[in-house]
Amino acid sequence: xxxxxxxxxxxxxxxxxxxxxxxxxxxxxxxxxxxxxxxxxxxxxxxxxxxxxxxxxxxxxxxxxxxxxxxxxxxxxxxxxxxxxxxxxxxxxxxxxxxxxxxxxxxxxxxxxxxxxxxxxxxxxxxxxxxxxxxxxxxxxxxxxxxxxxxxxxxxxxxxxxxxxxxxxxxxxxxxxxxxxxxxxxxxxxxxxxxxxxxxxxxxxxxxxxxxxxxxxxxxxxxxxxxxxxxxxxxxxxxxxxxxxxxxxxxxxxxxxxxxxx
Amino acid sequence: xxxxxxxxxxxxxxxxxxxxxxxxxxxxxxxxxxxxxxxxxxxxxxxxxxxxxxxxxxxxxxxxxxxxxxxxxxxxxxxxxxxxxxxxxxxxxxxxxxxxxxxxxxxxxxxxxxxxxxxxxxxxxxxxxxxxxxxxxxxxxxxxxxxxxxxxxxxxxxxxxxxxxxxxxxxxxxxxxxxxxxxxxxxxxxxxxxxxxxxxxxxxxxxxxxxxxxxxxxxxxxxxxxxxxxxxxxxxxxxxxxxxxxxxxxxxxxxxxxxxxxxxxxxxxxxxxxxxxxxxxxxxxxxxxxxxxxxxxxxxxxxxxxxxxxxxxxxxxxxxxxxxxxxxxxxxxxxx
Numbered sequence: 327x328x329x330x331x332x333x334x335x336x337x338x339x340x341x342x343x344x345x346x347x348x349x350x351x352x353x354x355x356x357x358x359x360x361x362x363x364x365x366x367x368x369x370x371x372x373x374x375x376x377x378x379x380x381x382x383x384x385x386x387x388x389x390x391x392x393x394x395x396x397x398x399x400x401x402x403x404x405x406x407x408x409x410x411x412x413x414x415x416x417x418x419x420x421x422x423x424x425x426x427x428x429x430x431x432x433x434x435x436x437x438x439x440x441x442x443x444x445x446x447x448x449x450x451x452x453x454x455x456x457x458x459x460x461x462x463x464x465x466x467x468x469x470x471x472x473x474x475x476x477x478x479x480x481x482x483x484x485x486x487x488x489x490x491x492x493x494x495x496x497x498x499x500x501x502x503x504x505x506x507x508x509x510x511x512x513x514x515x516x517x518x519x520x521x522x523x524x525x526x527x528x529x530x531x532x533x534x535x536x537x538x539x540x541x542x543x544x545x546x547x548x549x550x551x552x553x554x555x556x557x558x559x560x561x562x563x564x565x566x567x568x569x570x571x572x573x574x575x576x577x578x579x580x581x582x583x584x585x586x587x588x
Numbered sequence: 589x590x591x592x593x594x595x596x597x598x599x600x601x602x603x604x605x606x607x608x609x610x611x612x613x614x615x616x617x618x619x620x621x622x623x624x625x626x627x628x629x630x631x632x633x634x635x636x637x638x639x640x641x642x643x644x645x646x647x648x649x650x651x652x653x654x655x656x657x658x659x660x661x662x663x664x665x666x667x668x669x670x671x672x673x674x675x676x677x678x679x680x681x682x683x684x685x686x687x688x689x690x691x692x693x694x695x696x697x698x699x700x701x702x703x704x705x706x707x708x709x710x711x712x713x714x715x716x717x718x719x720x721x722x723x724x725x726x727x728x729x730x731x732x733x734x735x736x737x738x739x740x741x742x743x744x745x746x747x748x749x750x751x752x753x754x755x756x757x758x759x760x761x762x763x764x765x766x767x768x769x770x771x772x773x774x775x776x777x778x779x780x781x782x783x784x785x786x787x788x789x790x791x792x793x794x795x796x797x798x799x800x801x802x803x804x805x806x807x808x809x810x811x812x813x814x815x816x817x818x819x820x821x822x823x824x825x826x827x828x829x830x831x832x833x834x835x836x837x838x839x840x841x842x843x844x845x846x847x848x849x850x851x852x853x854x855x856x857x858x859x860x861x862x863x864x865x866x867x868x869x870x871x872x873x874x875x876x877x878x879x880x881x882x883x884x885x886x887x888x889x890x891x892x893x894x895x896x897x898x899x900x901x902x903x904x905x906x907x908x909x910x911x912x913x914x915x916x917x918x919x920x921x922x923x924x
Contacts, residue, residue: 347741427660
């Protein structure tokens with residue numbers, strides 16, 4: 327574990343050196359995603375000016391939901407973006423073989439190979455939204471809240487990574503897994519809003535099937551004092567469950583790869 | 589004790605058989621017809637520590653599939669493979685520490701990083717102690733001329749520079765076994781020489797065992813006392829290169845471009861006519877029985893020659909000859 331942490335550090339520093347070689351690229355990448363998110367927030371603000379509450383949720387309360395899921399997304403964006411391109415960049419080109427002749431875990435190698443700076447913008451916007459919402463709503467920022475926020479965001483990040491890993495593993499058969507990943511990933515748009523505005527089906531799906539709800543709605547509800555019962559605390563458990571499921575899928579895909587070579 | 593040992597090593601791929609055209613593609617999509625293809629078929633050989641062995645065969649013969657099984661990337665369908673006493677797939681990480689692999693024209697280095705940074709990262713992955721790392725860099729300097737490459741990103745390197753960088757990165761953890769897949773492909777003569785010198789140096793100096801695939805007869809003549817030839821997945825020859833050269837490398841082809849028709853010409857002794865075009869004459873001869881100059885003189889006496897060229901047999905034609913000669917060659921060899 328310690329070896330992998332220090333190795334990640336080395337990969338990370340080397341990656342920064344590459345990014346610094348293309349400074350303009352870096353700046354554009356790091357800020358472009360934030361413009362995208364700010365656009366989304368503005369659109370929501372325009373709508374919410376007309377309707378002061380969304381199914382009982384004020385603009386600031388929705389901002390908290392929106393902000394939390396944006397931070398969670400930024401974690402997978404920064405640390406696991408290579409999952410998207412596993413198929414066409416690594417498997418199809420045969421570059422994946424390089425990972426398998428090295429004495430480290432191939433999944434670690436894949437993830438560490440490219441820290442993606444595009445996620446930084448989302449991290450900043452998400453954090454700004456959460457801070458703005460919390461101060462507007464007068465939620466006291468105590469040690470307990472801070473701890474809860476950190477756990478919530480890490481849980482959300484883990485859920486994002488697990489779902490992307492799960493769908494990316496299909497690359498071992500399909501080669502191009504981007505459509506599959508995109509299909510699942512994109513449902514996180516729903517999790518930018520309180521789940522109560524949706525029908526039962528979508529609510530259940532976003533809780534148990536594609537559990538982005540634990541990256542936004544449930545922790546936000548808890549912080550706002552809205553009763554969601556045990557679901558306020560179940561996030562980490564769900565994240566661990568999905569992570570182990572996704573890792574199994576990865577292992578299964580890897581076994582397929584090593585027996586077919588495609 | 590052998591460093592590499594394969595026994596009846598076999599890899600079968602199940603592929604979808606497609607008929608040509610859009611209709612064929614659709615048919616294959618709806619009701620796929622599978623076909624089993626043995627990419628590697630019951631191949632057995634042993635390689636001892638410190639050997640350099642040329643592993644040759646035409647494209648698609650099964651060379652890469654064999655190397656993928658030896659490196660632990662692919663699992664054999666049947667048969668067994670052992671490298672340094674381990675199963676390379678089941679003990680992938682332990683195996684990976686002791687092997688190095690260069691795969692053709694692919695790079696294992698980071699495209700955008702200056703070479704020195706890529707190399708440092710590789711050193712960290714293999715946990716090469718810093719003092720040892722510096723020592724090896726110094727050792728490699730003479731033959732590979734690394735100092736002029738250190739600050740260039742891989743993307744800006746020429747093909748020859750890239751291969752030098754690649755080899756340094758592959759050997760920086762002092763692997764005991766190295767697999768080199770076409771290390772000299774596309775390089776000019778000087779660059780080839782350099783790569784060959786380095787391989788030889790590593791083999792003699794460190795006792796590194798090398799398995800080399802190549803289409804370049806020069807690589808084999810200069811580096812490999814022993815070759816293993818496979819064709820259509822089967823081992824068809826395992827033995828000294830000298831035997832092959834003697835038996836199959838004796839023939840040369842000489843082609844004359846003439847101003848007059850060549851049909852009426854009387855052939856010189858000890859050669860056979862291959863192509864039958866009016867203004868071109870291609871003859872095949874055994875160089876132990878006659879010489880190119882004797883043939884050329886005999887032809888020029890009879891006819892006006894505008895141009896002529898001499899061709900050595902290439903690997904593909906030798907492999908074809910061996911294959912047509914059946915498996916007799918292999919049986920005659922005590923090794924297999």
